[in-house]
Amino acid sequence: MRQAFVPVLTVVVAIFAIWYVAAIFLNSAWAYDKAKRADVTLSTSQLISDTWSQDKPKLPAPHQVGREIWKTTVEKKITSKRSLIYHSWITLSATLLGFAMGTVFGTLLAVGIVYNRTMDMSVMPWVITSQTIPILAVAPMIIVVLNAVGISGLLPKAMISMYLSFFPVVVGMVKGLRSPDLMQLDQMRTWNASSAQTFWRLRLPSSMPYFFTSLKIAMAASLVGAIVGELPTGAVAGLGARLLAGSYYGQTIQIWSALIMAAALAASLVAIIGVVQRVMLRRMGMS
The missing domain is CATH 4.10.280 (MYOD Basic-Helix-Loop-Helix Domain, subunit B)
Structure with missing residues (x-):
């Protein structure tokens, strides 16, 4: 230690x-x-x-940022619009929803890419190309389109989070599902295992280390997406809103306190995934 x-x-x-x-x-x-x-x-x-x-x-000094965080967390009620905990919860809600959507979508895409050659040749290049488009250009379009069909609030921000988080899940799961070597696959064929049995008993367990690693990256990306999603909407709540308000009025201490809070939130979420990873892999006999 x-x-x-x-x-x-x-x-x-x-x-x-x-x-x-x-x-x-x-x-x-x-x-x-x-x-x-x-x-x-x-x-x-x-x-x-x-x-x-x-x-x-x-550039505010560290003790100024620390004092601002203390004032906006400990000395403010959680329901106060000036509480960083309140704003963190707003951002966290969009982050977790977008992360869940991105994880499910990315996993399904990865399974399709591994088991379907057509998807491998056609979908995978588009998945990679999607990440070359700057999120700051995509976010306003997503918000405008969803608002046009009457969808606003949490879901547009979650969609932006999903856009950033599904990519590492796809890449990690494709790599993980393809990680069993030829000898292991031949052994499953020798046992006359079906494709479903091979998936559940060999490919999926083998992909778990890759899966959890990709989840850590996806969680951090999802938080970035939620914050970015709050910027074009002129949101009044969330860490992105705190950053926006601070930039409008030149409150650099407020900006830095929101940034540090976002970093602490991301670190906590990634640490939780790390704990789940260690527990699950230990139960699977992988650590």
Whole structure:
């Protein structure tokens, strides 16, 4: 445990050190400008203190972001429109729905690609091509089309999340379902196993390590999709809405607190998938 903890702590300390130094350099122009107008000379300690305490800094210091997160999580009611927990729940709802849809859709596509040569030759290239289109270009089109048919709210954001999350599931499951070697497949034929039996007893169990790895990527992509889906709609709730409001009013501390909250949310979701992965693979005798 110590061997794993020390490298992580070292990286975290280095990140915070670089962050604090960068805050000094990026915020110093405003500090010098205020000092020039007040006709005073800043000492090094005064410069550092000013750059780490500005109301609208170019780059807020870590303690400013931490204070903002504390104020908007612990000191606010969960139902408050200023609570990061409230906004995180709105984004999480779209993320989980889009992730579930993307997982089911991606898995079904992967099975079709593996078992149907026509789908392999025709669908797989389109699956890959779909990811070359920037999500910022796709998101407004999805929202406009769905709004035109009377669908709004959670589902359009979930569709954007699904668009980003299904791809890693397809790729991972195709690789996983094709992972059994020829000797294993020949053994199943020797036992006169049907295609369904081969799928359930060989291909699907063999694909589980690939499946869970792709789920971790898909979950992170799904969260990005949910946040992006909140931007073109001018949403008033969700982490994307917090980012949008912060950019409108130059509230960089609010922007960074929403970004850190989104990162923490993604890390938590991926960690949950990791726990499920370890439990399931252990029960299957794979770890």
